Amino acid sequence: MNKMIIEPAKSIPAFYAGQSILLTGPTGFLGKVFIEKILRSCPDVREIFLLMRSKTESNINERLEEILNLPLFEKLRKERPSSFEKLIPISGDISEKELGLSATDRQMLVERVTIVIHAAASVRFNNSLKYAIFVNTRATRDVCILAQSIKNLIALVYVSTAFAHVNEPFIDEKIYLPIADWQKIIKIVETLDEHTLNIFTAKCLDYAPNTYIFSKNLAEKIIQDYSSSFPCAIVRPSIVIPTIQEPIPGWLDNVYGPIGLFIGGGKGILRVACLNKTVNEDAVPVDIVIKIIIVVTWKIGLTTYDHNITDSFTLQTPLVVNCTGQKYITYQDCIKMMFNIANEIPLEGTVWTPHTILTNNFVLFYILTILLHILPAILIDLILIFAGRRPMLVQLQRRVYVANRAVSYFSFHEWKYSHVNRLILTSLIPHDNLDSFSFECSNLDIRTYCKNSAIGAKKFLLHEDMSQLDAVKEHNKRVYLLVRIIKTIIFIGVLWIMYKWIFSGTLNY
Numbered sequence: 001m002n003k004m005i006i007e008p009a010k011s012i013p014a015f016y017a018g019q020s021i022l023l024t025g026p027t028g029f030l031g032k033v034f035i036e037k038i039l040r041s042c043p044d045v046r047e048i049f050l051l052m053r054s055k056t057e058s059n060i061n062e063r064l065e066e067i068l069n070l071p072l073f074e075k076l077r078k079e080r081p082s083s084f085e086k087l088i089p090i091s092g093d094i095s096e097k098e099l100g101l102s103a104t105d106r107q108m109l110v111e112r113v114t115i116v117i118h119a120a121a122s123v124r125f126n127n128s129l130k131y132a133i134f135v136n137t138r139a140t141r142d143v144c145i146l147a148q149s150i151k152n153l154i155a156l157v158y159v160s161t162a163f164a165h166v167n168e169p170f171i172d173e174k175i176y177l178p179i180a181d182w183q184k185i186i187k188i189v190e191t192l193d194e195h196t197l198n199i200f201t202a203k204c205l206d207y208a209p210n211t212y213i214f215s216k217n218l219a220e221k222i223i224q225d226y227s228s229s230f231p232c233a234i235v236r237p238s239i240v241i242p243t244i245q246e247p248i249p250g251w252l253d254n255v256y257g258p259i260g261l262f263i264g265g266g267k268g269i270l271r272v273a274c275l276n277k278t279v280n281e282d283a284v285p286v287d288i289v290i291k292i293i294i295v296v297t298w299k300i301g302l303t304t305y306d307h308n309i310t311d312s313f314t315l316q317t318p319l320v321v322n323c324t325g326q327k328y329i330t331y332q333d334c335i336k337m338m339f340n341i342a343n344e345i346p347l348e349g350t351v352w353t354p355h356t357i358l359t360n361n362f363v364l365f366y367i368l369t370i371l372l373h374i375l376p377a378i379l380i381d382l383i384l385i386f387a388g389r390r391p392m393l394v395q396l397q398r399r400v401y402v403a404n405r406a407v408s409y410f411s412f413h414e415w416k417y418s419h420v421n422r423l424i425l426t427s428l429i430p431h432d433n434l435d436s437f438s439f440e441c442s443n444l445d446i447r448t449y450c451k452n453s454a455i456g457a458k459k460f461l462l463h464e465d466m467s468q469l470d471a472v473k474e475h476n477k478r479v480y481l482l483v484r485i486i487k488t489i490i491f492i493g494v495l496w497i498m499y500k501w502i503f504s505g506t507l508n509y
Contacts, residue, residue, distance in 0.1 A: 008302060012433045015298045017044035019154075022113045024094060024143065025120030026050035027063060029240060029253050030159060032072055033290050034117065036247055039083040040076050041436045042294075049109060051092040051099065051120065060089040071460060075247040094120045094139035095131065099146065110149045115297055116156040118143045123256070125210040125406040129201045133189040136215035137182055137222070144226035153230050155301040156223075157293055162238040162282065162324050162417065163410065164217045167207045171236075173320040173421045175224045179206045182218040209409040223318050231300040233319040235293050239283040239410075242453040244441060246287045250456025257283055258450075259457050260403075261356065262338040268352025268479070269393075270400060271372035274365040274408040277332035277358040282325045282415070285449075291439040292323050295425050321425065322417040326442045331411055332358055337447060341454045346472045348464050351380070353483050360412060365404075373397040 008015035016038065025031040031050075038045055052060040068077075068084055076083060090109070093100035101109070122135040140158065147156050165176045185204070189197065201211070208214035223234055241259065242252040255263055258281060264270030300319055329337070339354045357372075359365050374397055381391035422439075429437055458464040464472075 008298075010430050010432075012294065012298045012430065012437055013042045013044065015301060016042035016294075018046050019114045020046050020049065020112045021115045021117060022049045022051065022109055023117045023119065024051045024099075024139075025118075025159075026052060026089075027067060028119065028121075029286060030119045030237075030289060032067060032070070032253065033243070033251075033286050034119065034293065035067075035087065036072055036076055037287070037290050037294065039086065040080065040247065043080060043083065045086065047086045047088055047112070049113060050087060050089045051094070051101075052089050053093045053100070054091060060091050064089045070253075072247065072251050094142075095134045097138070097142065099139065099142050101146075106146065109146065110151060113150050114152050114154050115301065116143065116147050116150070116153065117159070117293065117297070118156065119159040119293075121159070121216070123212060125212050126402065127211050128194060129197050129204065129211050129214075130189050130194055132211035132215040133185060133218075136212070137218045138186050138189075140219040140222045141182070141186065144222060144229075147232075148226065148229045150230075154303075155297045156230055156232040157297050157300075158219070158223045158232065158234050158318075159289075159293065160220055160234050160236045161213070161216050162236045162322060162415070163213055164220055164236065166209065166213060166409075166413065166415070168415070170416045170418070171322060172418045173322055175220055175234075175318070175320065178221040179208055179214060179217050180204065182221055185218060210406060227318040231303055232317070233296045233300050233321065235289070235296055235321050235323050237284050237289045237323040238325060239281070240286050240289055241283045242285065242456050243287040244285045244444065244449060244452075250452035250454075251460055252286070252453070252456050253460065255461065257281070258334050258338065259453060259461075261335055262342070262454060263347065263457055263462070264400065265335065265339060265356040266342040266347040266350070266354050268350050268354055269396070270356050271352070272357045272359065272365060272368040273335075274360065274362065274404050275331045275358045275411040276360045278330055279411050279414050280328040281331050281334055281411075282328070284323055284325050285441065288439045288441055289323055291437050292321060292422070292425070295429060295437055295439070296321055299425060299428065319421065321421045322419055323422070324417045324419075326440075327444050327446055329446055334450075337450055338454065341447075341451050345451070345454050345458065345469065346476050347458065347462065348468070348472050348475075350472075350476050350479050352376075353480050360408075369397075369401055373400065 021038070023031060023034060026035060035048060035050070038048065050064065052063055054060050055063065058066070064087060090105050091100070091102070092105070098106075118140060120135075120139065122132065127135075144156070147153055162171065165171055168176065188200075192200065205211070205214050208217060220234055223232055226232070239257040241257050242250045252259060261270065261273065296319065335356055335358070342354050357368060359368065374394065377393035377397045380393045384391050384393075426438070426440060455466070459466060
C-alpha cells in the first residue's frame with residue numbers, strides 16, 4: 001500500500017500504471033496524439049476506452065483500425081505493437097443525450113474507468129447554435145454526470161480553448177463568469193426549432209464572435225459546477241498546430257491555422273486574407289498540449305493517493321492551465337517565412353505564384369476576393385467544364401471566404417495570458433520524467449519548426465511524394481513564367497486602353 005502512495009508522486013508512468021482512461025474525441029487531432037503518447041510513454045496503463053461514433057461507411061472498430069494505420073503510430077507499432085490491445089472502442093455520440101451510450105457500456109465505464117479526458121468538440125466556427133450547444137456544452141454536462149457515477153474516478157480533465165473569454169484582455173488561470181446560464185441555454189436549444197434558434201442566436205451570443213466560443217464558454221462553468229464531486233482540471237490550448245518532435249516532427253491531420261494559409265497560398269489559390277498583419281499568432285504544438293494534459297491529470301490525480309496534500313495549487317478546484325504559445329511571430333512574418341520555405345519545399349499542383357495580400361479592411365478584402373479569387377475561379381471552372389472535368393474552384397473559394405471571415409476575428413485581437421500554473425507544473429515534473437513529459441519549448445527554432453510543418457503538410461495531409469521535389473520545382477518554373485506572361489499582357493493591355501482613351505480624348509478636343 002505504501003508503495004502505491006510513494007511511486008505515483010515520483011513517476012508519471014507509475015501513476016498511470018493500472019489506470020483505465022475514458023477518452024472522448026479519439027478521432028480528433030488531440031485525441032490521436034494523446035492515444036499515441038500515453039501508450040508509448042506510460043506502457044503500464046491498463047486500458048483506454050475510446051468514445052467513437054459509427055459512420056455510414058465504417059463501424060467503430062473499422063474507424064479505429066484506420067486511425068492506427070496512420071504514420072503517427074509507426075514508432076509505437078515497431079516498439080510496442082501489443083499496446084494497441086489496450087484500446088477499447090465504445091459506441092457513442094457526443095451530439096446525443098447521455099453521449100449516446102448503451103446501458104451496458106455505461107455500466108462498464110462506471111465500474112472500470114479511473115480517469116476521464118474530455119477532448120471531444122466541434123471546432124467549426126459556423127455551426128448552428130443547436131449543434132454547437134449539443135456537442136460542446138450539453139456533452140460536457142453529460143460527461144460530468146457520467147463522471148459522478150464512476151466508482152473510482154481520480155481525475156477529469158476538460159480540454160477547453162484559450163479563446164473562451166474573448167472579452168478579457170488578460171486571461172487568468174481561473175473560471176470567469178459565463179455569458180449565459182448553461183442550464184437555460186441547453187433547455188432552450190432542446191426546445192426550440194432550428195429556424196427560431198437562428199433568429200435567437202445573434203442576441204444570445206452577446207460578445208462571443210461565434211457559436212464555438214459561446215458553447216465552450218458555457219462548458220467551463222459546467223466543469224466548475226460539478227468540480228465539488230471529483231478532482232478536475234481545465235486545459236486551455238490556443239490554436240493547435242503540428243508536432244514539434246513526438247512521435248515524428250511536423251505531424252498533423254487538419255488545415256487549421258498557419259498550415260491552411262501555407263497550403264492555400266503555396267498553391268496560389270489563396271491570394272488575399274483578412275488578417276491584421278502586425279498581430280502575433282498564438283499557436284501551440286499539439287505534442288506540447290498533450291504533455292500538459294498528461295501532467296495535469298497526474299497532478300490532480302495524486303490527491304487520491306495522498307489526502308494530506310495541502311498545498312494551495314492542489315486545492316484549486318478546478319485547476320485551470322492556460323496552454324498558449326511560448327514563441328510569437330506576426331501573421332505577416334509567419335506567411336513570409338512559410339512562402340520562403342515553399343521555395344525549398346514546393347507544393348504540387350501550383351496554379352499561381354505564391355503570394356497572399358493581408359488586409360484588415362473588410363471592403364478591400366471583399367473587392368480583392370472578387371478580383372483575385374472569384375473571377376479567376378470562374379474562368380478556371382469554365383476551362384474545366386470545356387475539358388470535360390468537374391468544376392470545383394468557385395465552390396472552394398466560397399468556403400475559403402467563409403472560413404477567412406470566421407477566423408479574422410482572432411487576428412484583430414490580441415490577448416495576454418497568465419502562465420503561473422503552467423510554470424508550477426513544469427517545476428513539479430519528476431527529474432527522471434523530464435525527457436518524456438517536459439513541455440518547455442521556449443528554445444524552439446521557429447524556422448526549423450515551420451519547415452518540418454511544411455514537410456508534414458506535404459506528406460500527411462496532401463500525400464505528396466518528397467522524392468519528386470525537383471519535378472515540382474520545374475513545374476513551378478513553368479507556372480511562374482506563365483504568370484509573368486499573363487501579367488505582362490494585362491499590363492500592356494491596360495497601357496493600350498489608357499493610350500487609346502487619352503489619344504481619343506485629344507482628337508475630340
